[in-house]
Amino acid sequence: MAEQRETKGKNAWYKAVIIITVLGITAIVALVTTAVLQNKPLLQKYKYGIVLDAGSSHTAVYIYEWPAEKDNDTGRVQQTHSCKVQGAGISSYSVFPGQAGASLKSCMKEAESLIPLSRHLETPLYLGATAGMRLLRMENQSLSDQVLWSVEEVLQSSPFSYQGARIITGQEEGAFGWVTVNYLSDRLKQGSGTTGALDLGGASTQISFVANQDVAEESAENAVTFRLYGNDYFLYTHSFLCYGKDQALKLALAQQTQSGDSSVLDPCFHPGYSVDRSYFSVYSSPCVMAGKPLVSRDSFTHVGAGNASLCQEVVRRIFNFSSCSFSRCSFNRVYQPPLQGPFGAFSAFYFVMNFLNLTSGSLESSREKLERYCSRPWTQISGSDAGWTLGYMLNLTNMIPAEAPDTPPLPHAGYVTLLFFISLLLFFLLFLCFRFLWPHRNSQTQMI
Ligand SMILES: Nc1nc2c(ncn2[C@@H]2O[C@H](COP(=O)(O)OP(=O)(O)OP(=O)(O)O)[C@@H](O)[C@H]2O)c(=O)[nH]1
Numbered sequence: 081m082a083e084q085r086e087t088k089g090k091n092a093w094y095k096a097v098i099i100i101t102v103l104g105i106t107a108i109v110a111l112v113t114t115a116v117l118q119n120k121p122l123l124q125k126y127k128y129g130i131v132l133d134a135g136s137s138h139t140a141v142y143i144y145e146w147p148a149e150k151d152n153d154t155g156r157v158q159q160t161h162s163c164k165v166q167g168a169g170i171s172s173y174s175v176f177p178g179q180a181g182a183s184l185k186s187c188m189k190e191a192e193s194l195i196p197l198s199r200h201l202e203t204p205l206y207l208g209a210t211a212g213m214r215l216l217r218m219e220n221q222s223l224s225d226q227v228l229w230s231v232e233e234v235l236q237s238s239p240f241s242y243q244g245a246r247i248i249t250g251q252e253e254g255a256f257g258w259v260t261v262n263y264l265s266d267r268l269k270q271g272s273g274t275t276g277a278l279d280l281g282g283a284s285t286q287i288s289f290v291a292n293q294d295v296a297e298e299s300a301e302n303a304v305t306f307r308l309y310g311n312d313y314f315l316y317t318h319s320f321l322c323y324g325k326d327q328a329l330k331l332a333l334a335q336q337t338q339s340g341d342s343s344v345l346d347p348c349f350h351p352g353y354s355v356d357r358s359y360f361s362v363y364s365s366p367c368v369m370a371g372k373p374l375v376s377r378d379s380f381t382h383v384g385a386g387n388a389s390l391c392q393e394v395v396r397r398i399f400n401f402s403s404c405s406f407s408r409c410s411f412n413r414v415y416q417p418p419l420q421g422p423f424g425a426f427s428a429f430y431f432v433m434n435f436l437n438l439t440s441g442s443l444e445s446s447r448e449k450l451e452r453y454c455s456r457p458w459t460q461i462s463g464s465d466a467g468w469t470l471g472y473m474l475n476l477t478n479m480i481p482a483e484a485p486d487t488p489p490l491p492h493a494g495y496v497t498l499l500f501f502i503s504l505l506l507f508f509l510l511f512l513c514f515r516f517l518w519p520h521r522n523s524q525t526q527m528i
């Protein structure tokens with residue numbers, strides 16, 4: 081009888097333990113599931129921005145996206161697509177300014193198809209024109225206005241939120257290139273060392289780096305200040321108009337054709353290269369100050385000699401190092417403080433070095449490879465994207481806050497992990513309770 085009572089009591093206790101354990105586990109699972117679901121980011125929605133980089137050599141359309149709920153916060157802006165506009169830069173449409181806008185249509189259609197319809201109306205659209213248009217404006221303001229009106233007409237007729245088309249200043253181009261490079265390498269939020277930016281375009285080149293504050297005292301036009309994520313940055317920036325790759329080539333060619341000979345042996349072109357060029361193609365550029373040589377001929381034969389060191393000398397001659405009215409200069413009487421930190425080089429610096437497989441290795445080994453490459457005959461040469469646009473858009477959309485945003489003490493994953501381990505600990509404690517209370521309870525039952 082006593083044995084039967086004892087067995088009944090034990091069974092009841094087993095059932096109670098099982099029910100409590102199941103309930104406990106269910107509660108913990110429910111707790112963790114609720115925490116995960118509650119804190120799980122909802123289905124990600126994105127916002128978009130479009131920037132057209134109307135460069136001297138070509139126009140590119142860049143589409144950027146960022147998580148919709150993270151505007152002006154920590155949301156990372158990413159380039160999702162780029163479209164290269166067919167043909168040359170918009171400044172080349174000076175003869176038929178009305179056609180400049182038409183050239184953008186196919187890339188704009190592509191943007192329409194890539195950005196969700198529901199976001200079209202709110203997507204900001206900017207166009208920034210650089211050195212090619214600066215040169216056209218210097219030559220003929222009316223033609224440059226007509227080109228801008230033409231692109232404006234097409235952009236206004238797009239479904240996006242058109243914010244304007246303008247010729248940005250060299251200072252903006254340099255400074256926003258710096259913002260882009262440092263944003264992409266995540267150096268702004270960390271507030272650690274930054275990297276300088278070197279941009280070799282077709283008609284201008286930019287250099288920007290953090291310098292100390294006396295830049296503003298010595299040459300205010302080269303000084304830019306930013307407050308980003310709570311850090312102040314004092315930048316030196318300069319844009320050298322006419323020192324982009326294409327215009328620099330014209331400067332070098334103008335220098336070599338001053339004698340008026342019927343052919344020019346150019347060390348900067350491969351041996352075997354031979355092309356007839358018109359003087360107009362070289363001397364019509366506003367960058368070329370020297371007049372066309374006094375000869376009756378309209379053209380000359382451009383012949384390659386393929387000699388890297390002689391080419392260096394030719395190129396050196398387009399830079400004027402002779403005088404400086406500041407404490408120090410780079411070239412052409414332009415102030416430049418001492419260089420600081422590492423540099424990120426993009427645009428043609430990258431295109432050329434990448435084409436030559438020289439993006440890794442020392443400067444010395446690159447020099448050797450360049451010398452070998454330049455001396456190769458023309459017949460053996462076979463044919464082969466960071467810029468200012470992201471920084472420009474980040475600035476215009478206020479995407480980088482001046483102050484660092486407040487962040488929750490724990491990231492989402494950390495929060496869930498913590499919750500999980502606390503639950504596990506609770507479960508373990510519960511287990512210990514049963515493990516040690518059970519024999520005690522059992523003996524009590526036996527005594528009854
Ligand atoms: N090899 C190579 N060269 C390129 C490429 N894209 C552009 N270039 C050339 O590199 C030079 C600089 O190009 P970009 O940086 O696009 O110049 P841009 O923006 O048109 O000119 P700017 O208005 O002066 O900034 C020009 O001579 C271009 O013809 C490319 O993908 N590969």
Ligand SMILES: [Ca+2]
Binds near residue numbers: 136210281
């Ligand atoms: Ca450019």
